Amino acid sequence: MYTVDELASITGMTVRTTRYYAGLGLLPPPSRRGRMAYYSAQHRARLELIRALQDHGFTLAAIEKYLARIPVDASVEDLAVQRAMLTSWKTGGHEVVTRRQLETRAGRKLDDDAIDRLVATLSIDRLEDGRFELLPAFTVGLQVLDLPIPVDSMIAAGEAINRHMVELADELTAVLKDRVLVPYLESPKSEADKLQFEQTMARLRQLTLEAVVSGFQRAANQVITRSLSR
Numbered sequence: 001m002y003t004v005d006e007l008a009s010i011t012g013m014t015v016r017t018t019r020y021y022a023g024l025g026l027l028p029p030p031s032r033r034g035r036m037a038y039y040s041a042q043h044r045a046r047l048e049l050i051r052a053l054q055d056h057g058f059t060l061a062a063i064e065k066y067l068a069r070i071p072v073d074a075s076v077e078d079l080a081v082q083r084a085m086l087t088s089w090k091t092g093g094h095e096v097v098t099r100r101q102l103e104t105r106a107g108r109k110l111d112d113d114a115i116d117r118l119v120a121t122l123s124i125d126r127l128e129d130g131r132f133e134l135l136p137a138f139t140v141g142l143q144v145l146d147l148p149i150p151v152d153s154m155i156a157a158g159e160a161i162n163r164h165m166v167e168l169a170d171e172l173t174a175v176l177k178d179r180v181l182v183p184y185l186e187s188p189k190s191e192a193d194k195l196q197f198e199q200t201m202a203r204l205r206q207l208t209l210e211a212v213v214s215g216f217q218r219a220a221n222q223v224i225t226r227s228l229s230r
Helices: 004-011 015-023 041-055 060-068 076-086 099-106 112-120 138-144 151-186 191-229
Strands: 031-033 036-038 124-126 132-134
Touching (some): 015 041, 076 151, 112 138, 112 151, 151 191
Antiparallel strands (some): 031 036, 124 132
């Protein structure tokens, strides 16, 4: 059991934010002992799920709709599995910046052409309110800016990468759900097994990213070999 201060501290949120989410109904009511309110492991799991949704850029309204579909009595394990599927593959989570902040992050002035190039290479996303979301390829996109490459070729390359990565992500997510998560849910588990599962999921993400890079390198070398043989 946690006090509101302990719950906020362990989930990396402020007490004010924790109480605000509770007031919105995103958390079940705490149990009370006299004037003190106490929160359980289920409250902690829900807050951690909210953080995962925020990392994906979900608005507060979208988070409310998502949590409304989850039973109030959902177990810590069920919530942990939800979070495992939602945990962002990008370190640092969802980051939205103004143009001035974007230039600060880039360490340089960015004219409209540079912005267009960053958007074309899927390095940033231009939002409707004039701000920008930093995407995982932001650092790579900045380096590409210095290369004398036509914008249309960058757009074509970006579209090809995005198209194949979406297909790959869909397929890998299906494998993860059907071959890893479902057998895990159907098997008997101890507390140690649950902790090991979360650690395994984190390690699996890292290995998957390394495998994707390695797989592309291998495929590119095969293309070069075939071209030379012709």
